[in-house]
Amino acid sequence: MKKDNKKVIYWLLTGCLLIFSMVVIGGITRLTHSGLSISNYKLISGTLPPMNETEWHEAFNLYKQYPEYQKLNNHFNLQDFKDIYFWEWLHRLIGRMIGLVFLIPFLYFLATKQLTKSTIKKSIILLCMGAFQGFMGWYMVKSGLVNNPDVSHYRLAAHLTTAFLTFAYTFWVALDLIFPTNKEINLKFRNLVRWGLAILMIQIIYGAFVAGLDAGFIHNHWPMMSEGKFMHQTVYIEQTPLYKNFIEGKSGVQFVHRTLAYIVVLFIIIIWQKSKKLSLTKMQTNGINSLLIMVIIQFLLGVFTILLHVPVWLGVVHQVGAFFLLSTMIFTLHRFSK
Helix, strand or coil, X not given: CCCCCHHHHHHHHHHHHHHHHHHHHHHHHHHCCCCCCCCCCCCCHHHCCCCCHHHHHHHHXXXXXXXXXXXXXXXXXXXXXXXXXXXXXXXXXXXXXXXXXXXXXXXXXXXXXXXXXXXXXXXXXXXXXXXXXXXXXXXXXXXXXXXXXXXXXXXXHHHHHHHHHHHXXXXXXXXXXXXXXXXXXXXXXXXXXXXXXXXXXXXXXHHHHHHHHCHHHCCCCCCCCCCCCCHHHCCCCCCCCHHHHHCCCHHHHHHHHHHHHHHHHXXXXXXXXXXXXXXXXXXXXXXXXXXXXXXXXXXXXXHHHHHCCCCHXXXXXXXXXXXXXXXXXXXXXXXXXX
């Protein structure tokens, strides 16, 4: 039987699709403030939601023991609780599905010798990344169950970033199998795209900071952060020392996220412009053009998200845009690598 065949590629791409679904549902969970509705973790028995009124009341009573209910949602009735419970339960369910979809086919392909040694090593790395992602999810939730009825924005950023990185690596491994032939590469241009990827990842982290701090609900103007003022004139000094404002302050974090948006757009325009001087394959051209289109779309989504005061649907679409922008960046980098 041929190793690294189409079935293996479909398996990896299915994993990419599930991680994408996980990120979308995770965005909805965050924006609807549903993430702390399930305050325990049961790997097997937690797969099913409460099945009768008794179980629902037990889950609700458990929720009442924690700060989110006591400080923010003590007006909730059982139906209100059910509404937020659904999104967190669905988010965890997809996480369990991802684990099974990665592990069971991997063991099957391993037993039937359909994987090369290189793909086996990469698959083991993927399994470890997936397990770490699950751990980060629970580690994030725990931060909101102590005193402050909200999760740490640092842990939220770590959770989201590991999801994006797991997707990126899964997609890369799939691309390795789809395009197995090595080619000559322009090292200088490849390194330029690598820098673009690094800047994009920093921007994704700051996007998570904005989400974790609810920083999108202030400075709802564009192109200025506040009406009639330049960006640097509107950053609130909320904390000392000064640098903390740019990693923990709502105003400073949004300022950095906005600034990085311009830098990402500029960097991708530079990549697009410099690619014009190269002799490109059709796939390379498609990757570069898609990257330019996607960064413009994502920039506009960010602007409208701010101007409209972060409606849930637009916040989710903006997060999805980041996912597609990362996908096009990974595809482009792969086409200029190897």
